Each structure stands twice: as C-alpha cells, then as structure tokens.
Amino acid sequence: MRVVPVAQLADNYGYLVIDESSGVAGIVDVAEAGPVLEAIQKEGVELRAILSTHHHYDHVGGNEELIECLRPQELTVFGYAEDAERIPGITHPLEDGQSFELGSLRGRAIFIPAHTRGHIAYYFESEAAVFTGDTLFAGGCGRLFEGDAAQMRSSLGRLAALPDETKVYCGHEYTESNLRFALTLEPGNARLSARAEEVARLRGDGKPSVPTTIEIEKATNPFLRSDSAELRASVQTRVQGVADDDVAVFAATRQLKDNF
Numbered sequence: 001m002r003v004v005p006v007a008q009l010a011d012n013y014g015y016l017v018i019d020e021s022s023g024v025a026g027i028v029d030v031a032e033a034g035p036v037l038e039a040i041q042k043e044g045v046e047l048r049a050i051l052s053t054h055h056h057y058d059h060v061g062g063n064e065e066l067i068e069c070l071r072p073q074e075l076t077v078f079g080y081a082e083d084a085e086r087i088p089g090i091t092h093p094l095e096d097g098q099s100f101e102l103g104s105l106r107g108r109a110i111f112i113p114a115h116t117r118g119h120i121a122y123y124f125e126s127e128a129a130v131f132t133g134d135t136l137f138a139g140g141c142g143r144l145f146e147g148d149a150a151q152m153r154s155s156l157g158r159l160a161a162l163p164d165e166t167k168v169y170c171g172h173e174y175t176e177s178n179l180r181f182a183l184t185l186e187p188g189n190a191r192l193s194a195r196a197e198e199v200a201r202l203r204g205d206g207k208p209s210v211p212t213t214i215e216i217e218k219a220t221n222p223f224l225r226s227d228s229a230e231l232r233a234s235v236q237t238r239v240q241g242v243a244d245d246d247v248a249v250f251a252a253t254r255q256l257k258d259n260f
C-alpha cells in the first residue's frame with residue numbers, strides 16, 4: 001500500500017490509498033473533486049472507491065462531483081451505515097467492524113462517534129495504517145459536535161488500542177497549533193517538545209506533518225494523556241472544579257482547547 005496525501009481546501013487532507021499490486025486506488029475523504037482528479041492522473045492509478053469518514057462538507061462535499069467526473073466508471077462509496085443519508089453517493093454502508101476490499105487490500109471500519117454521531121475510521125491492519133478523519137488528529141482531537149467527552153474519550157481509546165507502530169492519517173493539518181496547546185499543559189514532556197520541533201521543521205520545509213503513529217500520539221497528544229499527572233494538574237489549575245476522574249479531565253482539556 002502506498003498513501004499519497006491530497007491537500008484540499010485550506011487545511012484538509014484526503015488520502016489516495018494505492019494498492020500497488022493492482023494499480024487500484026481509493027480516496028479517503030473528498031472535499032473537492034479537482035485535487036483528487038489531479039492526484040489520480042499524476043499517480044497513474046485507477047480510482048475505484050471513496051472512503052468517507054463522516055458527513056461534514058469538507059470531507060464529503062466533493063463526492064458527487066467526483067462520481068460525475070469519472071462516469072461511466074462506477075465508484076464504490078463507503079460510509080457508516082447508520083449515517084448513510086448524510087453521505088452523498090453512498091453505495092456500500094459499513095457497520096462497526098465490517099471489512100471491505102480495495103484491490104488486494106483489506107480494511108475494516110472502526111466506529112468512533114463524538115465529532116459526529118456517524119464517524120468511522122478506516123483501518124488496514126496488515127498495512128499498519130488507520131485513517132482517522134476528524135476524530136484523532138496529530139496532537140489533538142475533533143470538536144464535540146454530536147457527542148460528549150465520555151464518548152470521544154472512548155472513541156479515541158479504540159484507536160489508541162491499535163498497535164503502537166500503526167501510522168495515523170488524519171483529516172486536517174492542525175498539528176503545529178495542536179502541539180502549541182499541548183505544551184501549555186505539559187511543558188515538562190520532553191517527547192512533546194521534541195515532536196513540536198520536528199513538526200515545525202517539517203512545516204517549515206512545506207511538508208505535511210502526517211502520518212503520525214499511535215505510539216507518538218500516546219506520548220504527546222493531550223487527549224490521550226489524562227493519566228499524566230502534569231497534564232491533570234495543569235488542567236485543574238486552569239479550570240475550576242474539575243473532578244479527579246479521567247472523563248472530567250478530558251472534558252476540561254477539550255474546553256481549554258476550544259478556547260485556545
């Protein structure tokens with residue numbers, strides 16, 4: 001499998017997922033058709049599928065245009081079954097844990113609600129790669145539009161349980177700002193400082209900060225670190241009346257980030 005980030009709109013990433021053995025590809029999230037069509041042509045691959053993570057316009061807004069542009073070829077469109085009415089062009093609704101094929105690649109859906117109530121990740125276990133949309137970001141997590149802190153924490157927990165080496169491809173280039181926020185809570189986290197410097201270098205060179213890995217996220221992402229004593233103390237100092245439990249600390253961390 002080869003993954004090519006496709007920059008869309010201001011800071012969105014779609015990802016061309018290429019099965020090198022067959023030349024077949026899928027695209028994770030389509031905000032606009034143009035950049036996807038360019039990427040397909042540049043890479044010389046045959047696009048067979050759209051893998052939609054959630055219904056927001058900056059992730060599915062280009063589905064119908066892309067489908068039209070590629071006719072008469074038929075595209076398979078994946079999305080979460082219970083959110084099918086909000087995924088334009090959906091042809092293959094997926095349930096939690098359901099597997100699917102893309103050329104010789106085999107993936108499965110992981111249901112991770114909270115940013116939206118129908119959000120899924122696409123996990124390719126044998127390739128050690130997961131596409132997390134707007135749920136897990138490098139250094140952060142999505143806003144709670146259709147779910148609460150407990151639900152987001154449990155969705156992130158499902159992703160954090162994947163093997164450490166799993167590469168994480170997220171839906172936006174928010175990493176520099178996410179890590180700036182993280183450093184306000186854990187200035188003593190040496191891995192976090194090193195990671196912030198590495199990302200500043202990458203961005204300075206005009207390169208994407210993705211992919212990250214599950215291991216890096218567990219070491220640096222404040223939304224996976226409610227067990228850090230330093231983070232907990234920082235949050236409890238800044239937000240009044242935060243109970244000493246993981247969900248309360250998580251909710252307060254999210255609240256601080258919303259206002260960062």
Ligand SMILES: [Zn+2]
Binds near residue numbers: 059115
């Ligand atoms: Zn979103």
